[in-house]
Amino acid sequence: MSSQKKKILLIVMDGLGDRGNEDLDWQTPLQATKTPNFDWFAKNGMSGICDTIAPGVRPGSDTAHLSILGYNPREVYTGRGPFEAAGIGLISKKGDIAFRCNFATVDEKMNVIDRRAGRIREPDTTELVKALEGLTIDGVQAIVREGTEHRAALLLRGPELSPEVTDPDPHDLAEVLESKPKCAGAVFTAGVINKFVKKSYEVLKDHPVNKRRIAEGLPPANVLLPRGGGSFPNIEPFPEVHNMRSACVAGVGMIKGICGVCGLDVLDLPPQCTGGTDSDFTLKAKCALEALKKYDFVLMNCKAPDVCGHDGNAKLKCEIVQRLDDMAGYIRDNFPKDLVIVFTADHSTPCSLMDHSGDPVPITIYTPGMVIDSATSFSESGCASGSIGRIRGFDIVPICMDLANRTEKYGA
Amino acid sequence: MSSQKKKILLIVMDGLGDRGNEDLDWQTPLQATKTPNFDWFAKNGMSGICDTIAPGVRPGSDTAHLSILGYNPREVYTGRGPFEAAGIGLISKKGDIAFRCNFATVDEKMNVIDRRAGRIREPDTTELVKALEGLTIDGVQAIVREGTEHRAALLLRGPELSPEVTDPDPHDLAEVLESKPKCAGAVFTAGVINKFVKKSYEVLKDHPVNKRRIAEGLPPANVLLPRGGGSFPNIEPFPEVHNMRSACVAGVGMIKGICGVCGLDVLDLPPQCTGGTDSDFTLKAKCALEALKKYDFVLMNCKAPDVCGHDGNAKLKCEIVQRLDDMAGYIRDNFPKDLVIVFTADHSTPCSLMDHSGDPVPITIYTPGMVIDSATSFSESGCASGSIGRIRGFDIVPICMDLANRTEKYGA
Numbered sequence: 001m002s003s004q005k006k007k008i009l010l011i012v013m014d015g016l017g018d019r020g021n022e023d024l025d026w027q028t029p030l031q032a033t034k035t036p037n038f039d040w041f042a043k044n045g046m047s048g049i050c051d052t053i054a055p056g057v058r059p060g061s062d063t064a065h066l067s068i069l070g071y072n073p074r075e076v077y078t079g080r081g082p083f084e085a086a087g088i089g090l091i092s093k094k095g096d097i098a099f100r101c102n103f104a105t106v107d108e109k110m111n112v113i114d115r116r117a118g119r120i121r122e123p124d125t126t127e128l129v130k131a132l133e134g135l136t137i138d139g140v141q142a143i144v145r146e147g148t149e150h151r152a153a154l155l156l157r158g159p160e161l162s163p164e165v166t167d168p169d170p171h172d173l174a175e176v177l178e179s180k181p182k183c184a185g186a187v188f189t190a191g192v193i194n195k196f197v198k199k200s201y202e203v204l205k206d207h208p209v210n211k212r213r214i215a216e217g218l219p220p221a222n223v224l225l226p227r228g229g230g231s232f233p234n235i236e237p238f239p240e241v242h243n244m245r246s247a248c249v250a251g252v253g254m255i256k257g258i259c260g261v262c263g264l265d266v267l268d269l270p271p272q273c274t275g276g277t278d279s280d281f282t283l284k285a286k287c288a289l290e291a292l293k294k295y296d297f298v299l300m301n302c303k304a305p306d307v308c309g310h311d312g313n314a315k316l317k318c319e320i321v322q323r324l325d326d327m328a329g330y331i332r333d334n335f336p337k338d339l340v341i342v343f344t345a346d347h348s349t350p351c352s353l354m355d356h357s358g359d360p361v362p363i364t365i366y367t368p369g370m371v372i373d374s375a376t377s378f379s380e381s382g383c384a385s386g387s388i389g390r391i392r393g394f395d396i397v398p399i400c401m402d403l404a405n406r407t408e409k410y411g412a
Numbered sequence: 413m414s415s416q417k418k419k420i421l422l423i424v425m426d427g428l429g430d431r432g433n434e435d436l437d438w439q440t441p442l443q444a445t446k447t448p449n450f451d452w453f454a455k456n457g458m459s460g461i462c463d464t465i466a467p468g469v470r471p472g473s474d475t476a477h478l479s480i481l482g483y484n485p486r487e488v489y490t491g492r493g494p495f496e497a498a499g500i501g502l503i504s505k506k507g508d509i510a511f512r513c514n515f516a517t518v519d520e521k522m523n524v525i526d527r528r529a530g531r532i533r534e535p536d537t538t539e540l541v542k543a544l545e546g547l548t549i550d551g552v553q554a555i556v557r558e559g560t561e562h563r564a565a566l567l568l569r570g571p572e573l574s575p576e577v578t579d580p581d582p583h584d585l586a587e588v589l590e591s592k593p594k595c596a597g598a599v600f601t602a603g604v605i606n607k608f609v610k611k612s613y614e615v616l617k618d619h620p621v622n623k624r625r626i627a628e629g630l631p632p633a634n635v636l637l638p639r640g641g642g643s644f645p646n647i648e649p650f651p652e653v654h655n656m657r658s659a660c661v662a663g664v665g666m667i668k669g670i671c672g673v674c675g676l677d678v679l680d681l682p683p684q685c686t687g688g689t690d691s692d693f694t695l696k697a698k699c700a701l702e703a704l705k706k707y708d709f710v711l712m713n714c715k716a717p718d719v720c721g722h723d724g725n726a727k728l729k730c731e732i733v734q735r736l737d738d739m740a741g742y743i744r745d746n747f748p749k750d751l752v753i754v755f756t757a758d759h760s761t762p763c764s765l766m767d768h769s770g771d772p773v774p775i776t777i778y779t780p781g782m783v784i785d786s787a788t789s790f791s792e793s794g795c796a797s798g799s800i801g802r803i804r805g806f807d808i809v810p811i812c813m814d815l816a817n818r819t820e821k822y823g824a
Contacts, residue, residue: 020781028783048801053822055803056810060823073823080824228824254824352781353415356821358814359783360799381785381799390801 006367006404008244008297009288009331010342010396012068013324014061014255015306017348017361017380021314029305029317029351030362030379037328038364038378041343045366047375048388050396051358052346058358061306064346065258067393069238069299079163079230080254085153087257090145092232097161097189099226101144101152102169103128105219106201110176115169116150117221120213125152127209128221137195138188144224147253154196154226161231162186168197169225176225193226200224237263242401244296249288251275255301264299267291277304277320281327289334296406301346302327309349309356317351340367340404342396343378363388363396367403418779418816420656420709421700421743422754422808424480425736426473426667427718429760429773429792433726441717441729441763442774442791449740450776450790453755457778459787460800462808463770464758470770473718476758477670479805481650481711491575491642492666497565499669502557504644509573509601511638513556513564514581515540517631518613522588527581528562529633532625537564539621540633549607550600556636559665566608566638573643574598580609581637588637605638612636649675654813656708661700663687667713676711679703689716689732693739701746708818713758714739721761721768729763752779752816754808755790775800775808779815 020026051057052064053073062083063073085098092098103125105114125146135142140158147153164182179193201223204210210220239246240263248259248266252275256266269287272280281302288300302324308317331341345361362383364375375386384390391399401407432438463469464476465485474495475485497510504510515537517526537558547554552570559565576594591605613635616622622632651658652675660671660678664687668678681699684692693714700712714736720729743753757773774795776787787798796802803811813819 019783022781026781026784049799054810055807056812056814056819058814058819058821060821063823077823353817355415357817358810358819380783384785384799384801385797390803 003405004338005406006338006340007292007295007336008340008342008400008404009292010068010297010299010400011344012065012299012301013305013343013345014301014303015309015347015349015356016345017359018309018317019348019350019352019357019359021351023314024318028380029314029321031381033318033321033325035321035325035378037325037332038343039376040332041328041341041366042364042378042382042386043376044372045364046371046373046388047362047364047378047383047386048391049360049380049384050344050363050391050393051360052393054392055360056358058356059347060356061346062254062258064393065255066262068346068396069262070241070394070397071235071262072394076233076235078233080228081153081230082232083257083261084147084254085145085155085257086260087253087255088145088147088153090143090153090155091260092155093157094232095159095161097156097163097229097231099154099229101154101224101226103150103152103221104223104225105221106176106223110201112170112173112176114219115173118219119149120221121149122146124209124213124221125150128204128207131203131207132200132224135196135199137192137199140192142196150221152224154224156189156192160188162189163229163231165190165193165229167227168193169227171227176223197223197225233261235262239263242297242397244406245294246297247291247295248299248301249284249291250299250301251279252301252303255303259299265295275303277307277316279304281324282330285327285331289331289336292336292339305345306349309351310354312351312354314351337368340365340400342400344396360390363391365400365403370403415817416750417818418750418752419704419707419748420752420754420812420816421704422480422709422711422812423756424477424711424713425717425755425757426713426715427721427759427761427768428757429771430721430729431760431762431764431769431771433763435726436730440792441726441733443793445730445733445737447733447737447790449737449744450755451788452744453740453753453778454776454790454794454798455788456784457776458783458785458800459774459776459790459795459798460803461772461792461796462756462775462803462805463772464805466804467772468770470768471759472768473758474666474670476805477667478674480758480808481674482653482806482809483647483674484806488645488647490645492640493565493642494644495669495673496559496666497557497567497669498672499665499667500557500559500565502555502565502567504567505569506644507571507573509568509575509641509643511566511641513566513636513638515562515564515633516635516637517633518588518635522613524582524585524588526631527585530631531561532633533561534558536621536625536633537562540616540619543615543619544612544636547608547611549604549611552604554608562633564636566636568601568604572600574601575641575643577602577605577641579639580605581639583639588635609635609637645673647674651675654709654809654818656818657706658709659703659707660711660713661696661703662713663691664713664715667715671711677707687715689719689728691716693736694742697739697743701743701748704748704751717757718761721763722766724763724766726763749780752777752812754812756808772802775803777812777815782815
């Protein structure tokens with residue numbers, strides 16, 4: 001019976017790791033907050049610390065998730081564009097090039113006045129994206145998809161495209177740049193991108209939505225500025241590599257995109273699961289447990305701790321930790337006995353740094369009937385004394401697969 | 413503020429790690445000695461253990477330092493000659509071959525009678541090296557430079573040289589050997605080396621310094637015996653790789669040489685910083701802290717614990733540990749708040765073994781505002797419970813770079 005295959009729930013609490021905070025008496029939010037449920041899992045399971053990429057490497061959420069899913073980001077990470085595009089449903093074919101885009105406000109000399117067009121959002125963006133439908137430039141299809149707020153994605157589909165072009169987005173309040181090829185093979189693509197930017201201005205500048213915005217004193221979203229172009233990576237789908245029906249429960253586009261590109265089913269969630277600090281973590285956990293009735297592997301991402309880290313808000317991060325612990329309590333109370341659960345993070349986002357750091361993240365793994373180690377608390381320091389030791393992101397899935405009795409014997 | 417770039421002081425206490433000593437009630441010198449200052453850093457920072465090369469690999473100081481500086485010794489370590497030569501200021505060009513040399517005493521049949529010529533030293537060696545100036549053999553320049561005591565370095569500069577030759581030095585009281593090529597391409601070099609050894613005998617045997625030594629009953633230094641030939645490695649300079657102005661504070665030639673070859677500035681030190689057991693560690697730390705006003709990264713080496721290990725003197729090693737702890741106290745009292753400090757070793761030199769061992773070494777890292785772990789004492793066992801876990805030498809610089817807020821984010 002105990003050799004039956006188990007299922008795996010990998011909970012990635014984005015940016016959870018931290019450093020000592022002056023506001024918290026030089027403790028981390030995890031050290032400073034009472035987390036009886038996380039600690040219960042630590043007491044009854046195995047803990048350790050994890051460099052999601054490598055010691056001292058400061059990961060992005062994208063590269064870290066790739067590594068956690070077992071891919072070498074140095075091989076498959078082809079820029080943010082393709083992953084964000086996939087995150088909002090722009091699933092690509094081989095040869096496609098994707099860009100992240102901002103709806104922005106420019107003056108008639110193409111100087112950027114507002115990089116986010118007053119943080120325009122739907123339904124305005126929905127209308128504007130509709131106006132850009134069906135664009136073809138020099139035989140290349142330009143497919144635009146709406147993201148959250150002012151964000152969008154652009155996918156170019158056609159022959160002979162190259163991602164080796166510079167960004168038209170000046171990343172500042174400055175003149176829109178001319179995209180330049182970084183190599184001889186990208187001359188055509190740079191030309192297409194430049195024409196696309198001009199075309200977007202022509203289509204958008206007198207659009208009724210923008211006329212209305214100007215009348216209301218709001219900045220018009222009169223241009224779409226692409227950046228971070230990349231081709232879609234050649235990734236062997238995660239469900240095939242590991243022979244597990246796999247899904248992702250996440251609120252943030254980029255994470256959905258990464259999981260989608262890796263072949264996980266990206267599940268629709270109730271609107272209360274937002275990807276922000278207001279997200280209902282317990283509801284998300286409910287969705288994950290429900291999904292596990294159908295799937296063998298679920299990756300669940302909670303973005304909120306990362307948001308607090310970027311905002312430098314250690315007190316709010318403690319509150320988020322508290323609510324995440326409540327979520328862990330829900331799982332503890334409703335624990336399916338055939339489950340291997342992992343609590344970890346994709347990287348640290350120290351509030352003092354207001355950005356990601358390369359500090360290793362805590363990890364606790366629990367399933368009934370495993371080795372119970374001496375670690376008793378879930379934190380950067382508490383997990384370090386556990387029996388998992390110091391591992392890499394790509395070690396997580398194999399360890400869980402083995403605890404789930406899903407590995408093949410190697411040898412005799 | 414806390415995202416400001418910090419500076420890094422990496423203190424390598426040479427051969428500090430040890431094994432249980434019968435004389436110390438089966439403790440190591442670090443376990444047996446009260447080290448309140450090291451322990452303060454352990455209590456307030458993160459600790460772990462480090463295999464400078466790999467578990468069970470018994471490193472030399474040279475290969476260990478290369479690994480600590482982030483280089484793979486399997487790729488760049490081309491023998492001891494080039495590093496010792498660099499250590500005494502013989503900086504090379506591509507294609508040069510370097511050897512370590514001893515001034516030795518031979519009889520007229522070229523049998524070695526004293527491998528160190530009675531531990532001859534300057535000013536005698538200075539005079540003898542002068543006599544060997546300007547040698548050219550078959551079109552190859554032979555440049556000799558004085559080392560400490562009986563030691564010297566030989567650099568061959570010319571076309572078509574190969575380091576693949578056997579040592580003329582018999583490493584014993586035996587006949588001087590004929591250098592043999594280890595491959596077809598090294599026939600010419602072996603010939604040059606053999607001619608060099610003969611030439612050194614001809615130049616030195618009747619030199620006034622040796623005549624005087626014989627009259628005084630001292631062994632004459634009548635030959636120079638090369639060994640450990642190597643070509644200079646192709647090393648990408650450390651300051652460029654890490655974008656840090658970098659310097660080395662060390663008393664020992666070999667360490668200076670390694671740091672020099674890696675592109676660190678090798679700083680001049682007061683004569684009290686000797687590289688021996690009599691060295692003034694606190695003065696050395698003062699020099700290192702002073703250097704950090706100008707440099708971003710300083711590697712400081714203290715050779716003394718290694719000397720005690722090689723001598724099998726556990727009691728003296730405890731005294732050295734005590735004095736190193738005083739040095740740590742000086743740093744604690746004068747701690748620049750923008751500093752990341754590392755206390756570690758390049759390898760263990762157990763007194764019971766009287767040589768290096770492959771035991772991992774303790775490491776403690778401290779900077780204000782980092783994660784504080786549960787380790788409370790700086791020793792082989794005390795550090796092992798810390799949150800750094802078990803790392804490799806090449807992990808140290810990336811971890812410190814990240815704590816110093818000097819890493820680039822990889823991904824988004």
